[in-house]
Amino acid sequence: MAVDSDASIDAQFDAIDWEELGEERPVVGRRTGGFLVALGLLALLFLYDRFTGYDLSIGAWYAPSRLDWLFVLSLVVFAFAIVVPAVRNRDRTMQYWRRFRRNRLAVACAAYLAVFFVLGTASLLVLDRPTTNIQYAKQPALFATVEAGTVAINCAGDVTGTAVQQYCHGSLQFPFGTNSVGQSVLELVVAGMGVSLLVALVTSMLMVPIATAVGTVAGYFGGWVDDVLMRYVDIQQTVPAFLVYIVLGFVFGQSLFLIVLVFGLLSWGGVARLVRSEVTQRREELYITAAESAGASRLQIIRRHILPNVSSTVLTATTRQIPLLILTEAAISFIVVLGDENVPSWGQMLTDLNMELWWVWAFPLAFLVITVFSFSVVGDALRDTLDPRGNA
Amino acid sequence: MSDDTLLSVHDLTKHYPITEGLLAREVGRVRAVDGISFDIRRGETLGLVGESGCGKSTAARSLLRLEPPTDGEIRFDGEIVGNQTDDERKRFRRRTGIIFQDPTSSFDPRLSIGESVAEPLALHGLRDHDRRRSLVETMLAEVGLSADDYDRYPHELSGGQKQRVALARALVSNPELLVADEPVSALDVSVEAEILALIERLQTTFGLSILLISHDMSVVRDVCDRVAVMYLGEIVERGPTEAVFADPQHPYTRALLASMTTPDPTRRGERAELSGTVPDPADPPPGCRFHTRCPAVIQPPDYDFDQQVWRGILDLRIALRNRTLDTERLRTRLVTEGDAEHADEISGAELRTAIRAAHDIPDELHDANAEQVLSAALAEIVAGELATAEERLNESFATICCREQPALEETEAGHRAACHLHDVGGESSTAESVLSGQQNG
Amino acid sequence: MNEPLLSVNDLRTHFETSDGTVLAVDGVSFAVERGETVCLVGESGSGKTVACESITKLLPMPPGKLVGGRIDFDGRDLTDCSPGQLSDVRGKRIAHVFQNPQGALDPVYSVGAQLVEAIRLHRDVSKRAARERGIELLDRVGIPEAAVRFDEYPHEFSGGMKQRVVIAMALAAEPDLLIADEPTTALDVTTQASILDLLNDIKAERDMAILFVTHDLGVVAEMADRVVVMYAGKVMERGDVHDVFETPAHPYTQALLRCLPGRGERRETIGGGFPNPTDPPTGCRFHPRCPHAVEDCIGGEQPALEPANNNETHRAACVFYDEDHDTEVVQESAADRAAQPSEQSKQQTDGGHATEGGNR
Secondary structure (H helix, E strand, O other): OOOOOOOHHHHHHHOOOHHHHOOOOOOOOHHHHHHHHHHHHHHHHHHHHHHOOOOOOOOOOOOOOHHHHHHHHHHHHHHHHHHHHHHHOHHHHHHHHHHHHOOHHHHHHHHHHHHHHHHHHHHHHOOOOOOOOHHHOOOOOOOOEEEEOOOEOOOOOOEEEOOOOEEEEOOOOOOOOEOOOOOEHHHHHHHHHHHHHHHHHHHHHHHHHHHHHHHHHHHHHOHHHHHHHHHHHHHHHHOOHHHHHHHHHHHHOOOHHHHHHHHHHHOOHHHHHHHHHHHHHHHOOHHHHHHHHOOOOHHHHHHHHHHHHHHHHHHHHHHHHHHHHHHHHHHHHHOOOOOOOOOOOHHHHOOOOOOOOOHHHHHHHHHHHHHHHHHHHHHHHHHHHHOHHHHO | OOOOEEEEEEEEEEEEEEEEOOOOEEEEEEEEEEEEEEEEEOOOEEEEEOOOOOOHHHHHHHHOOOOOOOEEEEEEOOEEEOOOOHHHHHHHHHOEEEEOOOOOOOOOOOOOHHHHHHHHHHHOOOOOHHHHHHHHHHHHHHOOOOHHHHHOOHHHOOHHHHHHHHHHHHHOOOOOEEEEEOOOOOOOHHHHHHHHHHHHHHHHHHOOEEEEEEOOHHHHHHHOOEEEEEEOOEEEEEEEHHHHHHOOOOHHHHHHHHOOOOOOHHHOOOOOOOOOOOOOOOOOOOOOOOOOOOOOOOOOOOOOOOHHHHHHHHHHHHHHHOOOOOHHHHHHHHHHOOOOOOHHHOOHHHHHHHHHHHOOOOOOOOOHHHHHHHHHHHHHHHOOOHHHHHHHHHHHOOOHHHHOOOOOEEOOOOOEEOOHHHOOOOOHHHHHHHHHHHHHO | OOOOOEEEEEEEEEEEEOOEEEEEEEEEEEEEOOOOEEEEEOOOOOOHHHHHHHHOOOOOOOOEEEEEEEEEEOOEEHHHOOHHHHHHHHHHOEEEEOOOHHHHOOOOOOHHHHHHHHHHHHOOOOHHHHHHHHHHHHHHOOOOOHHHHOOOOHHHOOHHHHHHHHHHHHHOOOOOEEEEEOOOOOOOHHHHHHHHHHHHHHHHHHOOEEEEEEOOHHHHHHHOOEEEEEEOOEEEEEEEHHHHHHOOOOHHHHHHHHOOOOOOOOOOOOOOOOOOOOOOOOOOOOHHHOOOOOHHHHOOOOOOOEEEOOEEEEEEOOHHHOOOOOHHHHOOOHHHHHHOOHHHHOOOOOOOOOHHHOOO
């Protein structure tokens, strides 16, 4: 440049030979790298399990099935999509946390969800599945009693009363009691957590990328691309996933795998629509024009400015979709003919509606309600925390 | 085009199609920018002024190719901008920068201001993170912020500070051309002064050429070397700032200047105001686009009207042309305003008087011939023969302003203007007298 | 009858924020007589908007809080009024026009319907009569073809036309006082000129008082009968518009005048930063940026408003106008300003870091 560079700043800028620097080459970041490595490892394990005679069995309630693989994959995605960025961007996370903290109820719900997450993961990957034990069938929950001898043949806890009328009291061995085949209700509840967590995580893992991709492409490119994608979403939303599940269930056999697959692949329409409207707004922002004028390509703009700005919308919308899916899964399992009888779902436990053995259905029901409620509350609180318009 | 020219815009046009139906059939076009030309020399500041809706922002976006122009040629440093390779386009992007009016929407709320400023550097391949940071910090200091501001977020800054950051981001890749789109319109006067002073200082430091877009004549006057006045997609006057301000050659420029406020209460009321609003750019008026609002439309040679009366007759003609004059509506209005009981009871004479009043035309024109034409036309209007009336008025009160589009030509004052007042065959005295008449009136 | 229409005495409005108490308006007094225009001038953050929104309690409270002061409107203390009484005054006697006409009009109702509603809210008239009155008002504020446009929707109006509609709505109740908060800031210069003319005409026609809030001294010169200059929650200077422009008394007013654009030369800037609203400077709030500041400016309270040039109506809150100081130091007339423009203007802006003072 032919400018008298009296200021040192000019010298500093002149020192940059822009032609030399050339293009910004896509660099694989540490996070992306880590993610790829984790995926690779998982793939190796999967192949080992599939194609060698040595089954991996790490004490799960059934040897690693396709569901378990899917779950572990979801865990990896969850870790790299949410946990890693949150830890790396500690300042922002703390800022969100300070805002989130104001909502006491949401904090309590989030704490429950943390427990839910830990127990659910454990039940899926570590714990044995609840065993039947006829000897201790129909044991009452703690602080409850049943007639000993007639209802509870043996009693794990104290037995009181006269010789004619004996009462069996609940014991610490079975705090939630047992069902008619002697499975511990506590263990069943924990196993149910595993099922619900699996539904929540796997469907999200399917929904989030599809919804984000479809919404972003439709919103950013507009025109006929937008028309086609949104018409497809319209059609998809008019076909109830429930119906699709019933039909496919008769063809391929009902299973939890089918449930998460069908609901994961067919429930993203609403989220995609939200993402699209968010992207159409963002696209008009001047910082997008500024980036364009600085020489950013469409892909770079999407990656740097659009995706980070819609991520909170996606997160919130998905969190609010999860309770619906958990309820749907419970409903399907409740209608026994539709469910997967091998899976200890909370919905299945509710079928045992015996007023005398109330603990058998009351505890799963209570946890189902608490879980759904917590997801809803946390979803709302997340929207308040992450939505920048809320605190403009 | 001299060697000194950095940017040369020739006949830049940007039309937006208005489409209808499933097949997106084009039913019209919004002529946002309709063939404008100008040059910007190295180190020079060119002001582009006009009211909102005149197409000045669209012009800026199309010349930076943030939107593809419909037509026209843009040369940057001698090279045609448009059909470049990716590398060339990238290079063009690096050598140009832009700042906007709205400082809030200009920043990604999720990026710290340092990250925002560093973005162009990363895009152009400066991958060394530390070097990027140190450059950005220097730049922040240069625009009057401090290096510590690197990690602050946009919402923590005031409007003026954000505008400083916007400047830092636009200039960090060391461009040669800065487009500033209403950079101070959203700011207080005191902050505005600071930002403009900063822009001027940066211009010398970096040897920048600047295209400054504004609706505010006073801002343009303070910082621009040359100025181009835009009206409805066209440039109507262009020249050195002092010349344009000292001796404006287009009635529109005069009107813009006259609407400026002066910080002097003793000169209150000297402002002249411009009537009407900017016409729809999808349907610009024929002839000179300003004739629908112009206070100095050329009169037909046979008549000598008071300019205000002439304006009234023109307004009547324009109303006929645009089909906005409706005798039915006029009748209803007379009823609602209490001048008559029923719409049917209004006589033709009353209606004629109402039309005259609505267009500020006196009950009788001084010129008998003109009066004859006008009353005949009014009678036709009342009788519902609008087309005949329109034709009659057009024929008798013909003016070049409604007919032909004036070209942007050299005027006696030495700079260019697009106004018929300057091409009445050497009768420069006409232009002079009419224009000065406008100023006094 | 010597009572002013509106008199604001020692008004204090504070805001509770997480960063501390913002002293938005901190002891402000001014008066508006019947039929006159008073301009409240100041930069963003000076408290001018808060001051006039405190009058009819349009402010969100909390976080806003009227800490002290009296607001007398037509012989009645508005600070004592119940919300019901206040809403009666608001709209009927005192009307507001804001910067953004977009926000003042409901997009789903036609302009006419909103106007009719505004009229019938204050007067018991038939819909038909209200409609006639509405068309009259639209015509008065300069909307061409008022009878036709009456039934159109806000989005069919340009920005300037919308502001005219808002003014028509404000006039519906024939208020005694119109509070106009930056009504032309969002508009083009040409539109601004015609809106200002309209307000001036209406004021003369109806003998209505206007309290006009703006940061633009050019607009002040067009509109004001009297001027009140505010800075950081305090009144710096007040007086007749001619006095204030002819012989600006307070160094802040002088500085503000010097940054006006349009003289075709490099403008001066005030320099320094706008004070932190939660912790304003002691003494004169302008002293950290004042070119004439001396020891006496730094401590204590803001100096009292003392007469400048022995003129009881023109007062400035600056120590140089009390008995112990030489007034000459800070005096400057319009002629001086025009004569020596570029001497001080060479001083560079010293950065915006401190300037404009960070988070609001």
